[in-house]
Amino acid sequence: MGLTYTADDVLGIAEHIERNGAAFYRAAAELDLEPAIRQRLLDLAEMEDAHERTFSEMRCALNAGEAASEFFDPNDQATHYLQVMAGSYIFKEAMSPEKLVAGKSAEEIFETAIGLERESIAFYVGIRESVGRDEGKARVMEIIREEMGHAAQLTEDLLRLRGAPGS
Numbered sequence: 001m002g003l004t005y006t007a008d009d010v011l012g013i014a015e016h017i018e019r020n021g022a023a024f025y026r027a028a029a030e031l032d033l034e035p036a037i038r039q040r041l042l043d044l045a046e047m048e049d050a051h052e053r054t055f056s057e058m059r060c061a062l063n064a065g066e067a068a069s070e071f072f073d074p075n076d077q078a079t080h081y082l083q084v085m086a087g088s089y090i091f092k093e094a095m096s097p098e099k100l101v102a103g104k105s106a107e108e109i110f111e112t113a114i115g116l117e118r119e120s121i122a123f124y125v126g127i128r129e130s131v132g133r134d135e136g137k138a139r140v141m142e143i144i145r146e147e148m149g150h151a152a153q154l155t156e157d158l159l160r161l162r163g164a165p166g167s
Helices: 007-029 035-060 077-089 097-101 106-128 134-162
Strands: none
Touching: 007 035, 007 097, 007 106, 007 134, 035 106, 035 134, 097 106, 106 134
């Protein structure tokens, strides 16, 4: 039998990923960039903070069925595995945000951010199938929708940076 996650597990990891994302954008804002770009990065960090709050509120609103596991996991292996995957996979916890943005142009920062958002979407899509209850799967879909919206906004920002027509 594979590992099965609860909506509580996934939402807890979503909060963690959002904290990592906010740190990434704040580190990028410390670079020598145009004031408008620096402000946009700070705005993105605040959006990540808002996403973290959203996921925290979703987590607090879980009913007992959504928060409970269908399987006995006395050592909490499923949650630990999920934390390790998220920490090393999205917004690379092993690499400090400062190292992740060091020497990058504004375009490269936005390209990196888009890539990281796509990774997080793929992570959640994959993990969704491991959530044991239908209610939990619905909560994970809410996370995916939030992240897709963020990726779309970042893409618009990158197109504006590049001076693309219609952006």
